[in-house]
Amino acid sequence: MRDLFKKHIVHVIDSHTGGEPTRVVIAGGPDLGSDSLAERRNRFRDHFDDFRSAVINEPRGSDVLVGALLCEPVDPLAVAGVIYFNNVGPLWMCGHATIGLAVTLGHLGRIQAGTHRLETPVGTVLFEYDGANRVVFDNVPSYRFTQGITIDVEEVGPVTGDVAWGGNWFFLVDFASLPGLTSQLPGVSVPFRLPEVDVLTQSAQRIRRALRENGITGAEGGEIDHIEFIGPPVDPQNHGRNFVLCPGAAYDRSPCGTGTSAKLACLAADRKLMPGEVWRQESILGSVFEGTFRYENGRIIPRIAGTAYITAEANLILDPADPFQMGITPERCSS
Numbered sequence: 001m002r003d004l005f006k007k008h009i010v011h012v013i014d015s016h017t018g019g020e021p022t023r024v025v026i027a028g029g030p031d032l033g034s035d036s037l038a039e040r041r042n043r044f045r046d047h048f049d050d051f052r053s054a055v056i057n058e059p060r061g062s063d064v065l066v067g068a069l070l071c072e073p074v075d076p077l078a079v080a081g082v083i084y085f086n087n088v089g090p091l092w093m094c095g096h097a098t099i100g101l102a103v104t105l106g107h108l109g110r111i112q113a114g115t116h117r118l119e120t121p122v123g124t125v126l127f128e129y130d131g132a133n134r135v136v137f138d139n140v141p142s143y144r145f146t147q148g149i150t151i152d153v154e155e156v157g158p159v160t161g162d163v164a165w166g167g168n169w170f171f172l173v174d175f176a177s178l179p180g181l182t183s184q185l186p187g188v189s190v191p192f193r194l195p196e197v198d199v200l201t202q203s204a205q206r207i208r209r210a211l212r213e214n215g216i217t218g219a220e221g222g223e224i225d226h227i228e229f230i231g232p233p234v235d236p237q238n239h240g241r242n243f244v245l246c247p248g249a250a251y252d253r254s255p256c257g258t259g260t261s262a263k264l265a266c267l268a269a270d271r272k273l274m275p276g277e278v279w280r281q282e283s284i285l286g287s288v289f290e291g292t293f294r295y296e297n298g299r300i301i302p303r304i305a306g307t308a309y310i311t312a313e314a315n316l317i318l319d320p321a322d323p324f325q326m327g328i329t330p331e332r333c334s335s
């Protein structure tokens with residue numbers, strides 16, 4: 001049993017990928033056993049939520065941060081296993097954090113330039129690391145699950161979108177195919193701009209709520225917890241600009257690796273992008289991921305390229321005497 005009076009140290013390395021931060025837990029994480037990453041993710045969700053909150057939430061972190069808990073892989077050929085999580089719970093997969101994790105492993109000297117395998121709860125991904133900051137990874141098989149669902153959204157009106165899997169479940173709303181949508185969202189221009197994130201966030205939250213209330217899910221009841229708006233790019237060299245609401249209330253500062261994968265799945269399903277053709281996805285900040293895909297067993301395998309930079313290396317201290325030891329959340333701070 002953990003000593004009630006002993007401070008617990010968690011060694012982390014922080015990075016950002018296209019503006020979106022990742023905090024990799026190098027040491028001091030919970031022992032989740034040695035079965036599949038999917039089972040360890042469930043154990044993490046069910047028994048170590050305080051640890052998740054302590055690492056991500058204020059006062060040590062923020063709603064924007066995505067955590068990556070390094071685990072022993074099942075496959076001895078994999079360089080690591082990983083469980084991704086954010087301020088409200090575990091994620092299934094995370095693209096920007098895969099890029100951040102690869103650069104972190106390079107920073108630590110645990111990998112050299114080359115191709116490596118990484119185990120996630122939804123499958124093994126391969127990534128190529130250039131030895132500095134650039135990473136290209138082959139994501140898990142992605143696909144469009146449902147096309148053209150229209151829902152009535154409180155204070156927005158009717159909204160039409162597609163449900164797609166890119167390692168997480170997304171509802172994608174294409175502003176180009178719904179030019180009238182901007183008039184339903186006062187304060188939002190096309191292309192979207194950073195000062196508009198409050199309106200975009202509120203609208204996306206309303207859409208997510210409406211999906212839940214209407215029982216619209218991904219396959220096998222999978223919760224759609226990411227909402228992605230796609231519009232034209234600011235930079236004409238790119239193909240689209242997105243705004244992605246993550247589980248919780250934070251938006252992705254990067255173009256979102258799983259969101260770009262979901263977008264590629266929709267483009268492929270509509271025959272608007274062919275295997276090997278490049279799609280340059282711009283984030284609301286203007287940072288870019290390059291995406292291509294190939295087909296495998298009727299699904300697409302997205303290939304996503306981006307860059308990450310190390311921002312900090314730190315020891316988090318969890319002091320049992322600290323009333324905010326496990327992070328500031330409404331449930332943990334009821335008084």
Ligand code: PYC
Nearest residue numbers: 094095096256257258
């Ligand atoms: O890059 O896949 C991603 C992602 C998901 C949530 C935040 N970033």
